Amino acid sequence: MSKPFSEACERNKEPIAEHLIRLFAACRQILEIGSGTGQHAAYFALKLPHVTWQPSDLPLHHAGIEAWIKGSKQSNILPPLHLDVSRMPWPELKADGIFTANTLHIMPWESVQDLFKGAAALLPAKGLLVAYGPFNENGEYTAPSNKSFDEFIRHRDPRSGLRDRLALNVLAESHGLKPLERHELPANNQLLVWQKQAPGLLQRLRNTLGRQA
Numbered sequence: 001m002s003k004p005f006s007e008a009c010e011r012n013k014e015p016i017a018e019h020l021i022r023l024f025a026a027c028r029q030i031l032e033i034g035s036g037t038g039q040h041a042a043y044f045a046l047k048l049p050h051v052t053w054q055p056s057d058l059p060l061h062h063a064g065i066e067a068w069i070k071g072s073k074q075s076n077i078l079p080p081l082h083l084d085v086s087r088m089p090w091p092e093l094k095a096d097g098i099f100t101a102n103t104l105h106i107m108p109w110e111s112v113q114d115l116f117k118g119a120a121a122l123l124p125a126k127g128l129l130v131a132y133g134p135f136n137e138n139g140e141y142t143a144p145s146n147k148s149f150d151e152f153i154r155h156r157d158p159r160s161g162l163r164d165r166l167a168l169n170v171l172a173e174s175h176g177l178k179p180l181e182r183h184e185l186p187a188n189n190q191l192l193v194w195q196k197q198a199p200g201l202l203q204r205l206r207n208t209l210g211r212q213a
Contacts, residue, residue, distance in 0.1 A: 034103035038068030056083035108159035120175035
């Protein structure tokens with residue numbers, strides 16, 4: 001089949017990659033949630049040859065992702081995984097980094113909550129969750145174009161909508177993911193980074209008692 005193409009992915013892949021190269025420098029396996037066309041998977045695997053890139057999405061997108069993998073000739077991309085973030089538990093896999101682009105404003109808020117829950121369960125201590133997209137600040141749009149885009153996606157699906165960065169931070173911290181970095185990217189987008197925290201003494205004690213029970 002012909003490869004699906006997203007102009008937005010083509011525009012944003014280089015600015016995103018500039019940060020991922022640094023953020024994922026010590027990582028070995030990256031899970032991409034919502035790989036879409038597969039363009040990001042092919043490009044980021046090229047730019048991060050030391051990692052194994054695991055694309056994932058719903059099955060209807062797999063053929064397009066596979067076309068991009070085949071065209072890239074990169075040996076460090078795995079076949080696309082069927083991952084529905086709302087279906088727990090997630091498939092068994094290992095990842096010390098998770099990346100997702102333009103998904104949090106498309107999926108319902110309940111699915112956003114499930115994504116953070118699943119990410120926290122999957123990541124090891126110090127593992128990173130990195131999300132790209134447009135986000136609100138303190139309940140306000142950061143640009144008129146973001147307001148128009150939000151109205152468009154809400155008209156298409158009332159469950160969609162731009163998420164507030166601070167609300168995402170509260171959600172993340174409730175799952176042991178600490179806000180680490182925020183970067184402004186072109187076209188009023190941001191790159192948000194959270195890091196999995198090591199469990200505290202009380203949690204480690206609970207885990208130990210749980211294993212002994």
